[in-house]
Amino acid sequence: MSDLERPAEPVVSPEPDLAPPKVQHPHTFRAAFREERLFLLLAVVIGVLSGLLVVCFRVFIEFCRLWLLGSEIPPTGLRLIIAPAAVGLVVAALVMLAFQRARGSGVNQTKAALFIYNGYIPFRTVVGKFICSAIAIGSGQSLGPEDPALQIGAGIASALGRRLHLSRERVRLIAPIGAAAGLAAAFNAPISAVLFVIEEVVGRWSAGVLGAVVMAVVASTVVERWFLGFAPLFRTPPIGAVRPAELIGYAALGVAGGFASLVFSKAIEIFRARLKAMPRWTQYLQPAVAGLLIGLIGYLGFPQVMGAGYEYVDRAMHEQYPWQILGILAGLKILSTTISFVSGTPGGMFAPTLFVGAMLGGFIGAVEQMLFPHLATSSAVYALVGIGVMFAAFLRAPMTSVFMVLEVSGNYSIILPVIISNAIAYLISRTFQPVPIFEMLTRQDGLDLPSMEEQREAAVLRLEDAMQPPPQRVLYDDLTVDECVRIAGDAKDEYLLVRRSPAGWSLIKKDEIVKMGSLGKGEMSLGSVLPPRIMPYLHPDHPLDTALRYIHDWPELAVVHRADFQQVVGMINMDDILAAYTHSKAE
Amino acid sequence: MRCGEPIPPEEVDCPYCAGRKQYPFLHREPVLIAAIIGISIGLWLVAHGVTQAYGHRQDHLARTWFAAGDKELRAGNYPTAIADLQTAVVYSHDSPEVRLRLAEALVAEGTPHRIRQAQAYLRALWDEQPGDATVNLQLARLAARSGDVAGAERYYNGAIYGVWATDPVVSRRDTRLELVRFLLARDLFQHAQSQLIALAADTPQDADQLVQLGRMFLQAGDAGRALQEYRLAARAQPRNAAAFSGAGLAAFQQADYSVARGYFQRAVALDPADNRSTDLLHVSELVLQLDPYAPRIGRDERDRRVVADIGRTLNRIQECATAKFIDLNAQPAVGTLDMDFQQLTALKASTTARALSENPDRIDPAMELVFRSQNDASQICGQPAADDFAIVLIGRANGAGQ
Numbered sequence: 001m002s003d004l005e006r007p008a009e010p011v012v013s014p015e016p017d018l019a020p021p022k023v024q025h026p027h028t029f030r031a032a033f034r035e036e037r038l039f040l041l042l043a044v045v046i047g048v049l050s051g052l053l054v055v056c057f058r059v060f061i062e063f064c065r066l067w068l069l070g071s072e073i074p075p076t077g078l079r080l081i082i083a084p085a086a087v088g089l090v091v092a093a094l095v096m097l098a099f100q101r102a103r104g105s106g107v108n109q110t111k112a113a114l115f116i117y118n119g120y121i122p123f124r125t126v127v128g129k130f131i132c133s134a135i136a137i138g139s140g141q142s143l144g145p146e147d148p149a150l151q152i153g154a155g156i157a158s159a160l161g162r163r164l165h166l167s168r169e170r171v172r173l174i175a176p177i178g179a180a181a182g183l184a185a186a187f188n189a190p191i192s193a194v195l196f197v198i199e200e201v202v203g204r205w206s207a208g209v210l211g212a213v214v215m216a217v218v219a220s221t222v223v224e225r226w227f228l229g230f231a232p233l234f235r236t237p238p239i240g241a242v243r244p245a246e247l248i249g250y251a252a253l254g255v256a257g258g259f260a261s262l263v264f265s266k267a268i269e270i271f272r273a274r275l276k277a278m279p280r281w282t283q284y285l286q287p288a289v290a291g292l293l294i295g296l297i298g299y300l301g302f303p304q305v306m307g308a309g310y311e312y313v314d315r316a317m318h319e320q321y322p323w324q325i326l327g328i329l330a331g332l333k334i335l336s337t338t339i340s341f342v343s344g345t346p347g348g349m350f351a352p353t354l355f356v357g358a359m360l361g362g363f364i365g366a367v368e369q370m371l372f373p374h375l376a377t378s379s380a381v382y383a384l385v386g387i388g389v390m391f392a393a394f395l396r397a398p399m400t401s402v403f404m405v406l407e408v409s410g411n412y413s414i415i416l417p418v419i420i421s422n423a424i425a426y427l428i429s430r431t432f433q434p435v436p437i438f439e440m441l442t443r444q445d446g447l448d449l450p451s452m453e454e455q456r457e458a459a460v461l462r463l464e465d466a467m468q469p470p471p472q473r474v475l476y477d478d479l480t481v482d483e484c485v486r487i488a489g490d491a492k493d494e495y496l497l498v499r500r501s502p503a504g505w506s507l508i509k510k511d512e513i514v515k516m517g518s519l520g521k522g523e524m525s526l527g528s529v530l531p532p533r534i535m536p537y538l539h540p541d542h543p544l545d546t547a548l549r550y551i552h553d554w555p556e557l558a559v560v561h562r563a564d565f566q567q568v569v570g571m572i573n574m575d576d577i578l579a580a581y582t583h584s585k586a587e
Numbered sequence: 588m589r590c591g592e593p594i595p596p597e598e599v600d601c602p603y604c605a606g607r608k609q610y611p612f613l614h615r616e617p618v619l620i621a622a623i624i625g626i627s628i629g630l631w632l633v634a635h636g637v638t639q640a641y642g643h644r645q646d647h648l649a650r651t652w653f654a655a656g657d658k659e660l661r662a663g664n665y666p667t668a669i670a671d672l673q674t675a676v677v678y679s680h681d682s683p684e685v686r687l688r689l690a691e692a693l694v695a696e697g698t699p700h701r702i703r704q705a706q707a708y709l710r711a712l713w714d715e716q717p718g719d720a721t722v723n724l725q726l727a728r729l730a731a732r733s734g735d736v737a738g739a740e741r742y743y744n745g746a747i748y749g750v751w752a753t754d755p756v757v758s759r760r761d762t763r764l765e766l767v768r769f770l771l772a773r774d775l776f777q778h779a780q781s782q783l784i785a786l787a788a789d790t791p792q793d794a795d796q797l798v799q800l801g802r803m804f805l806q807a808g809d810a811g812r813a814l815q816e817y818r819l820a821a822r823a824q825p826r827n828a829a830a831f832s833g834a835g836l837a838a839f840q841q842a843d844y845s846v847a848r849g850y851f852q853r854a855v856a857l858d859p860a861d862n863r864s865t866d867l868l869h870v871s872e873l874v875l876q877l878d879p880y881a882p883r884i885g886r887d888e889r890d891r892r893v894v895a896d897i898g899r900t901l902n903r904i905q906e907c908a909t910a911k912f913i914d915l916n917a918q919p920a921v922g923t924l925d926m927d928f929q930q931l932t933a934l935k936a937s938t939t940a941r942a943l944s945e946n947p948d949r950i951d952p953a954m955e956l957v958f959r960s961q962n963d964a965s966q967i968c969g970q971p972a973a974d975d976f977a978i979v980l981i982g983r984a985n986g987a988g989q
Contacts, residue, residue, distance in 0.1 A: 052634045055637075056634050059634075
């Protein structure tokens with residue numbers, strides 16, 4: 001009976017075999033809880049604490065705005081110029097002298113903490129981010145609170161993890177959990193927060209992380225809604241059924257969004273590099289100059305571009321602006337956010353991106369309504385789709401962008417326009433700006449963080465890409481050594497595959513069989529002279545690096561069929577693996 | 588490094604526990620957990636305090652800006668009112684009242700852009716509360732303003748059957764009244780009639796309201812129900828001239844001239860300055876005097892009226908022809924008027940009371956010619972005098988020209 005004809009036996013595939021711990025040190029308290037449960041509980045605590053801190057952060061921003069710009073919306077008067085410029089000086093001093101790590105949006109800093117500093121975010125950074133971002137945004141700098149909230153959440157989680165003496169791996173895991181909780185509390189959109197952190201910060205789906213992230217996000221959202229209520233940051237317009245012909249308009253929005261994001265990221269790339277290259281003392285003045293310029297934009301008639309701008313997004317979604325104003329606001333927001341961000345003022349790009357998207361969407365919708373009144377139903381719906389478009393194209397988070405629009409609108413009838421617009425914008429942005437904005441920023445900072453986009457799209461090499469055809473000859477452990485010597489006699493292979501009973505595969509060197517025969521073990525069965533080790537089961541769809549874990553112990557590895565472990569579908573060795581990697585790199 | 592992990596080979600003891608030994612109290616996990624709980628509670632209290640403070644500030648600002656906007660709106664300073672109310676909206680996200688007032692201010696300003704802005708707010712409000720009567724009413728008015736009849740009717744109905752914050756009965760009646768006026772202005776009489784029937788069921792026994800209802804029924808072409816409403820009004824207020832005048836008009840439109848005359852007489856008696864009732868009373872009396880088909884008149888009287896109607900119609904044709912410079916004796920007759928004249932002249936020559944008495948079958952053809960000639964003259968020369976008008980009305984009542 002050939003190997004292929006033998007009946008299949010139900011065998012459980014062994015898990016990757018890590019070295020067992022030498023000594024487990026007992027601990028009374030932790031023994032009461034299982035590690036995972038404790039971790040989930042910790043995620044809830046992180047969610048609550050992040051939620052509380054972000055609630056305070058949001059309220060602090062509002063108080064700063066009231067104190068600095070007054071209660072009128074949009075603000076008016078000379079304070080439009082004075083407040084952001086003066087606060088710029090204060091923020092610059094704080095950032096340069098006390099909170100160096102509070103610069104920037106917070107997303108990259110969190111990623112850097114995750115991938116470089118083992119999840120370590122100093123608590124001082126949390127304090128700095130809280131204070132500097134709040135007064136900067138409150139004074140009218142064109143930045144948003146979400147990215148800082150993300151870093152604040154991650155910082156809280158990191159501090160808690162360190163305090164609880166969690167392992168390095170757990171501290172690394174816990175930072176994104178806090179990040180998601182912070183973002184959820186800032187944006188009041190839990191699904192988007194989970195997706196954004198998975199898509200942009202963690203970069204991979206893992207059941208362990210996902211469960212904890214969801215728990216933390218739920219906790220932080222509950223806390224945020226407990227204190228700030230259920231009112232969304234902006235109300236979405238009523239959405240009717242979208243006619244097929246209208247999809248052309250949404251495609252146009254996608255094109256416009258793609259190019260707008262291109263302008264936005266290019267502007268940041270160019271001006272940030274130039275400002276960073278300027279002498280260090282200028283960094284004390286850059287936020288103030290940025291504030292002055294943005295204040296001037298506000299003073300000259302467009303105060304809407306100051307601050308996060310959600311109230312104006314709300315207005316765009318209620319068709320409160322004519323098409324000219326919408327277009328101007330989209331352009332000026334790109335300009336003012338670029339100015340604020342490149343100056344090193346702490347604050348996020350999340351809200352400005354949504355603002356630009358809403359204005360651009362409203363602009364396209366209103367123009368379309370004017371030119372083809374029978375085609376466009378409402379420019380407000382275009383404004384809603386626009387926020388997703390800019391999110392997909394500028395922040396390069398396509399999946400989050402789709403779910404974000406669905407989440408904030410609560411309406412699934414808009415899904416087709418959102419997918420079409422976002423996909424077009426994303427493709428345009430990728431084509432003309434291959435390096436995503438966050439990656440570009442990290443490169444400018446001299447860091448090399450993993451690109452989530454590349455990770456998502458990297459081709460995974462599998463065993464089937466490297467394996468060789470199965471061997472012609474297979475030995476069985478019930479054969480005698482002499483029989484095996486005869487079978488192996490004219491075989492060219494260095495190693496021979498041995499079918500073990502009742503299940504499994506093993507490997508023996510041809511020379512060893514011959515040697516055993518010469519030592520007088522010819523009458524013994526092969527199984528009795530072989531060590532009891534069984535080769536791990538590998539399948540063609542396993543990633544290639546799985547084989548690397550075992551190749552040291554097994555110079556040749558059998559790749560078996562998933563439904564029939566007795567069926568060998570290929571063989572793989574170190575040379576095959578290296579050849580596959582070399583070939584993949586060349587491609 | 589933490590407890591529970593493998594102890595590294597180079598270490599003799601758990602490094603975590605070594606740290607614990609140095610500061611045993613601070614490293615006890617119950618202490619840490621208690622500290623976390625304490626921090627959470629503290630942060631919770633801080634968050635509670637700041638959100639409460641901000642909430643109060645927000646409420647205060649919302650009220651202040653709303654009051655300012657409302658004041659400006661009442662004063663007719665619409666741009667300022669809009670700006671103030673827009674600010675109030677930001678501080679009172681959840682308040683439909685503020686958004687509704689903003690929409691009202693936008694509508695009041697009245698430019699097309701502002702109207703679009705108002706529509707957007709109202710649509711959003713409607714989406715949140717489709718049963719809100721005020722929102723529906725505002726949307727109905729905007730739809731009516733833009734000529735969207737179906738939309739207006741839908742929103743008006745939404746308002747009528749929606750939830751009113753105060754005085755729902757009166758508000759519903761007023762809204763239905765507004766809808767009826769809109770429908771009448773658009774000549775949608777059947778739609779108006781159905782709304783009027785519902786309105787009549789809700790209208791109290793108030794003479795003025797009943798008169799108004801009757802007037803609308805008349806405008807919608809339902810003279811029967813109009814008469815009912817006027818009668819109720821007259822019963823409720825026996826000295827209400829408008830009720831009698833309206834009832835006369837309704838009866839007049841129903842071609843019930845005898846009843847109409849009674850009401851007009853009462854109306855004129857109550858209000859001698861009511862010229863329309865006086866005129867219509869005169870016409871009604873003429874109809875009653877000239878109608879050969881009137882019941883309970885003798886055969887002689889009937890024949891006499893036919894002969895008289897022929898004579899009057901001939902005069903009307905001649906007067907009309909003179910006014911329009913038409914030659915009635917043209918041979919052969921080519922125009923409507925000269926043909927009518929020649930036929931009427933021939934009819935008059937052959938028609939006497941005696942001849943009609945002997946041959947009553949001639950009455951109908953004769954009156955047919957009279958009615959047709961009167962209609963032709965009216966078309967050419969316009970509104971006839973009272974007696975000729977009376978003959979036209981008699982013709983209409985008897986199906987002439989149908």
